[in-house]
Amino acid sequence: MSLVEYSEVVQEGDVVIVFLGHDAMMPVHVRSGAQTQTRYGAIRHSSDLIGRRFGSKVTCSKGGWVYVLHPTPELWTLNLPHRTQILYSTDIATITLMLDLKPGAVVCESGTGSGSLSHAILRTIAPTGHLHTVEFHTERAQKAREEFVRHRVGHLVTVRNQDVCRQGFGVEGVADAVFLDIPSPWEAIQHAKAAIKRQGGRVCSFSPCIEQVQQTCEALVASGLQELLTLEVLLRVHDVRSVTLPLPDFGPEDDQHTHTHTHTQPAPGNAVVTVKTATPPREMAGHTGYLTFATKVRE
The missing domain is CATH 3.40.50.150 (Vaccinia Virus protein VP39)
Known part of the structure; x- marks a missing residue:
């Protein structure tokens, strides 16, 4: 393992990133015979880490599981x-x-x-x-x-x-x-x-x-x-979410007039459409x- 070169499997002496879920992570220095305690139980380095492929799902001693990630500068x-x-x-x-x-x-x-x-x-x-x-x-x-x-x-x-x-x-x-x-x-x-x-x-x-x-x-x-x-x-991260909007009713078509209707009414039956929208955060890091x-x- 190197932070500038990708490796396929975990070896003794590597530094791996253990992903615990919900953005919770921890670095682990892999050593033969060692153990690392997590909220889901112990990770045994010899059996659970060494020889495993990076990105593998590892089951801890209490039955919970974590992902073993290859370290990058960002991680x-x-x-x-x-x-x-x-x-x-x-x-x-x-x-x-x-x-x-x-x-x-x-x-x-x-x-x-x-x-x-x-x-x-x-x-x-x-x-x-x-x-x-x-x-x-x-x-x-x-x-x-x-x-x-x-x-x-x-x-x-x-x-x-x-x-x-x-x-x-x-x-x-x-x-x-x-x-x-x-x-x-x-x-x-x-x-x-x-x-x-x-x-x-x-x-x-x-x-x-x-x-x-x-x-x-x-x-x-x-x-x-x-x-x-x-x-x-x-950094300004936008929140993408679904929004439900009522469909407008522009009325019957009128071939005798060329003007555009400016007033709209809700469509019959309360017809709606769901669209994706992005909204800026109310608070952000300054x-x-x-x-x-x-x-x-x-x-």
Whole structure:
């Protein structure tokens, strides 16, 4: 199993996503002889998981059942252990698009945090790209290294435990894109510019406050980066449901008049029709942060 390559069957050492129903999921590290307790009873790794095909329905010890899913970056984002606040798929999809990430790309990231965006980047740049990610916090950096190895993407990523604002990313002139998610991104703009290749590289900064965005934009302009753009991405999910409507009665046809009837009456027998309609939610998730993008032109 790898988060960037699909496998058919579960093997020892894999990380699988156990789907419990009603959007309830949990990650499980598969180990021979181990057990995992769920609301439906125990899952025995040796007999219930190892050798099973991903997507299989597994019966627990109490008779209930769960599905065993192959991990993806999207599922990992929903199930990862939170060491910091994380980015979710709505912002991640926009970042991947606007930074023009593709297989073989070299990306610099700071900070690593809980690794939500890191896994999505790795899936996009595999199998020949590389991620250089910087985390200031020593324990979080070590946890990220361990997760990348456990998810079998360690060969695609280098984790550095350092202050990106003072020490940079550890590489220069090679990155196709740089992503910043730190409290003062304007202090790392020069390091980001130095890490990017000679032309065409892109920079993205995520900040929750508009004051951070203003300072970052000033630093981007001062460093010579161009094509500045700031976005706020809001997810608005519509509810599709069936609605029953009465059929109108336009009256008998009148061949002697060309005018159109403007008044309608309900059809005889209270005839109705059922149609599908989509309605926006009364409440929705609000602001998460601002995404600011810029481009490095030829030096």
